[in-house]
Amino acid sequence: DSGVTQTPKHLITATGQRVTLRCSPRSGDLSVYWYQQSLDQGLQFLIQYYNGEERAKGNILERFSAQQFPDLHSELNLSSLELGDSALYFCASSAPWGADTQYFGPGTRLTVL
Amino acid sequence: AQTVTQSQPEMSVQEAETVTLSCTYDTSESDYYLFWYKQPPSRQMILVIRQEAYKQQNATENRFSVNFQKAAKSFSLKISDSQLGDAAMYFCAYRSVQGAQKLVFGQGTRLTINP
Numbered sequence: 001d002s003g004v005t006q007t008p009k010h011l012i013t014a015t016g017q018r019v020t021l022r023c024s025p026r027s028g029d030l031s032v033y034w035y036q037q038s039l040d041q042g043l044q045f046l047i048q049y050y051n052g053e054e055r056a057k058g059n060i061l062e063r064f065s066a067q068q069f070p071d072l073h074s075e076l077n078l079s080s081l082e083l084g085d086s087a088l089y090f091c092a093s094s095a096p097w098g099a100d101t102q103y104f105g106p107g108t109r110l111t112v113l
Numbered sequence: 114a115q116t117v118t119q120s121q122p123e124m125s126v127q128e129a130e131t132v133t134l135s136c137t138y139d140t141s142e143s144d145y146y147l148f149w150y151k152q153p154p155s156r157q158m159i160l161v162i163r164q165e166a167y168k169q170q171n172a173t174e175n176r177f178s179v180n181f182q183k184a185a186k187s188f189s190l191k192i193s194d195s196q197l198g199d200a201a202m203y204f205c206a207y208r209s210v211q212g213a214q215k216l217v218f219g220q221g222t223r224l225t226i227n228p
Contacts (some may be wrong), residue, residue: 002159004158012159026141031214033214033216035213035216038123042218043204043216043221044218044219045215045216045217048213048214048215055122056214058215064221072207088156091160092158092216094214100146100165100208100210101148101160101163102208102216103160104150104157104158104159106155106156107156107157107158109156109214
């Protein structure tokens with residue numbers, strides 16, 4: 001158990017819908033990262049937040065957005081869902097700025113029908 | 114941009130034997146971190162081992178060790194005394210020291226352990 005929690009574990013929805021994935025980092029970790037794992041794209045970085053502020057963006061679609069709240073939990077919002085958005089979404093966290101190791105949550109499996 | 118390549122999509126090894134998974138990377142940076150993560154059927158991403166580029170000594174964690182060749186930009190993972198629980202996808206990852214702290218992953222190697 002990495003100490004990073006993600007809810008829900010599984011999500012099944014229809015095209016065009018909007019969903020919210022939630023992540024709670026390890027106690028004391030200020031950085032949260034979101035990654036997408038799909039069969040065709042592999043593991044890709046989406047976005048990073050540090051202590052409530054966006055710090056880096058990767059291959060995140062405009063239909064996707066994220067935020068980190070004062071209690072440091074983070075949410076990833078996916079809207080206008082398409083079949084190709086079906087993937088495993090991971091959240092990871094790391095200790096104060098500069099810490100090199102990221103610890104991953106169990107992931108949320110999103111299926112878009 | 115940095116890239117990570119794992120040229121072995123699948124590997125298999127007999128239980129109790131030793132296996133080496135390959136990873137190469139491309140970067141113009143001189144300082145960075147390298148990682149191996151394991152993803153068992155549960156899909157959880159588990160850190161196996163990490164290496165700082167400025168350290169010449171290869172990292173070791175119990176049965177897991179790396180062969181870090183900075184000049185060749187190679188970072189292989191050796192698993193000794195393979196166990197059934199080692200069966201998983203293994204991902205090599207790169208992280209810059211400066212700038213973006215994202216992990217850049219390779220495509221993964223699926224390791225099968227034969228009893």
